[in-house]
Amino acid sequence: MSIESYKPGLENVIACETSISYLDVEHEEIVIRGYDLIDLARQLSYVDVIGLLLDGRLPSPDERVTIEQMLSEQAHLPEGIYAILSSLPASTHPMDALRTGVSALSGFDPELANASVEANRRRAFRLLALVPQIVANSYHIARGEGLVQPRSDLSFVANCLYMITKREPSAAEERYYNQVLMVYCEHELPNSTFAARVIASTQSDMYGALTGAVASLKGPLHGGANEAVMNMLLEAQTVEGFERLVRTKLANKEKIMGFGHRVYMRKSDPRALLMKEALREMSEASGDDRLYHMCLAGEEIVREEKGLFPNLDYYAAPVMHLLGIPVELFTPVFFAARVVGLAAHVTEQLEHNRLFRPRVLYTGPRGNKVSQIIADN
Numbered sequence: 001m002s003i004e005s006y007k008p009g010l011e012n013v014i015a016c017e018t019s020i021s022y023l024d025v026e027h028e029e030i031v032i033r034g035y036d037l038i039d040l041a042r043q044l045s046y047v048d049v050i051g052l053l054l055d056g057r058l059p060s061p062d063e064r065v066t067i068e069q070m071l072s073e074q075a076h077l078p079e080g081i082y083a084i085l086s087s088l089p090a091s092t093h094p095m096d097a098l099r100t101g102v103s104a105l106s107g108f109d110p111e112l113a114n115a116s117v118e119a120n121r122r123r124a125f126r127l128l129a130l131v132p133q134i135v136a137n138s139y140h141i142a143r144g145e146g147l148v149q150p151r152s153d154l155s156f157v158a159n160c161l162y163m164i165t166k167r168e169p170s171a172a173e174e175r176y177y178n179q180v181l182m183v184y185c186e187h188e189l190p191n192s193t194f195a196a197r198v199i200a201s202t203q204s205d206m207y208g209a210l211t212g213a214v215a216s217l218k219g220p221l222h223g224g225a226n227e228a229v230m231n232m233l234l235e236a237q238t239v240e241g242f243e244r245l246v247r248t249k250l251a252n253k254e255k256i257m258g259f260g261h262r263v264y265m266r267k268s269d270p271r272a273l274l275m276k277e278a279l280r281e282m283s284e285a286s287g288d289d290r291l292y293h294m295c296l297a298g299e300e301i302v303r304e305e306k307g308l309f310p311n312l313d314y315y316a317a318p319v320m321h322l323l324g325i326p327v328e329l330f331t332p333v334f335f336a337a338r339v340v341g342l343a344a345h346v347t348e349q350l351e352h353n354r355l356f357r358p359r360v361l362y363t364g365p366r367g368n369k370v371s372q373i374i375a376d377n
């Protein structure tokens with residue numbers, strides 16, 4: 001890449017090869033190992049996508065059962081991790097608790113030194129099984145409430161939601177939560193996945209790579225946007241209030257969280273459309289369409305004023321709210337869903353590794369002399 005083509009933020013730079021996923025913006029398709037993500041989200045379970053992302057093909061019905069079994073067998077969070085989470089101040093943000101928990105898991109991995117593809121697959125399952133427990137229980141611990149363990153009679157997806165809400169989800173809730181996990185599962189090379197691959201490229205381990213990804217995902221320009229969207233909606237309360245809030249922010253040249261995207265730019269995020277549909281259906285079923293209409297009103301204003309479209313976070317936030325997920329857990333849930341994509345990327349990076357080490361466009365001074373400073377003083 002020449003200095004002439006340099007743009008801040010690595011815009012449009014191809015940073016690595018991957019066979020995992022690709023954003024085909026022109027055809028409005030998110031390609032996941034050859035399949036359309038929205039198609040997968042509508043028809044299959046998150047457990048199928050775990051197989052697809054980690055093994056490169058959709059699992060057979062028997063393999064699917066094996067995946068569920070492996071997830072349930074791995075679902076024992078070490079006591080030491082609970083002790084670490086319990087030692088954090090109650091005010092710790094759940095993303096910070098999650099970052100600490102994911103990092104600490106490395107010490108409890110009996111085969112940490114083994115970086116083979118098979119060991120990393122086992123590690124991916126461990127993380128997939130344990131991250132939802134860290135997400136839910138760090139929240140309960142911070143509130144002085146009892147721990148919630150997964151139930152053997154619930155599916156993996158239902159358990160993830162149950163551990164957060166402490167309520168057995170209805171079939172419809174499980175279906176919508178499955179869609180939430182699906183839309184968040186993998187998305188080519190966002191900042192967090194790039195961070196994970198950069199860390200993995202030093203031959204560091206999967207825990208380190210995913211710890212870096214949690215830190216990346218916390219930021220409001222990335223994963224943290226879903227929490228920020230919900231806070232705006234909760235603050236505004238009504239359609240009129242939300243219209244006022246959005247217009248005021250735009251007048252103050254503030255960004256509206258949940259809009260814009262580096263890759264989609266001024267096109268729709270296909271995942272936002274699926275979540276918008278889910279929000280409409282959930283609103284109809286509950287007889288309360290206030291949030292849906294607030295979102296529609298905000299979408300219209302931002303499109304008219306800025307020509308920007310909603311990204312996934314804009315519509316996933318109210319869907320998670322209606323599922324009973326606390327706002328502070330929206331970004332942790334995003335990470336829990338993304339573990340599978342991140343694990344696939346880390347594994348792929350290690351299989352064809354070359355250290356990431358880009359260069360800079362230096363804008364600092366040259367020719368400063370220490371001897372001159374000494375002479376001046």
Ligand SMILES: CC(=O)SCCNC(=O)CCNC(=O)[C@H](O)C(C)(C)COP(=O)(O)OP(=O)(O)OC[C@H]1O[C@@H](n2cnc3c(N)ncnc32)[C@H](O)[C@@H]1OP(=O)(O)O
Pocket residue numbers: 009220221222223225254255256257258259260261262263306308311312313
């Ligand atoms: C699942 C995800 O992680 S999706 C992303 C979630 N993040 C958000 O929703 C945060 C809000 N959005 C944004 O900040 C941006 O759109 C990003 C970070 C996602 C993409 O950023 P970039 O590609 O770097 O675009 P950049 O920030 O340079 O914006 C380009 C222009 O669009 C404007 N713009 C971009 N997003 C928004 C927004 N959400 N609200 C208002 N204006 C915006 C910028 O102000 C800028 O305008 P200007 O050229 O007049 O200065």
Ligand SMILES: O=C([O-])CC(=O)C(=O)O
Pocket residue numbers: 184186187189190191222262263311312
């Ligand atoms: O692709 C991105 O830059 C951010 C995003 O939508 C995601 O990680 O899901």
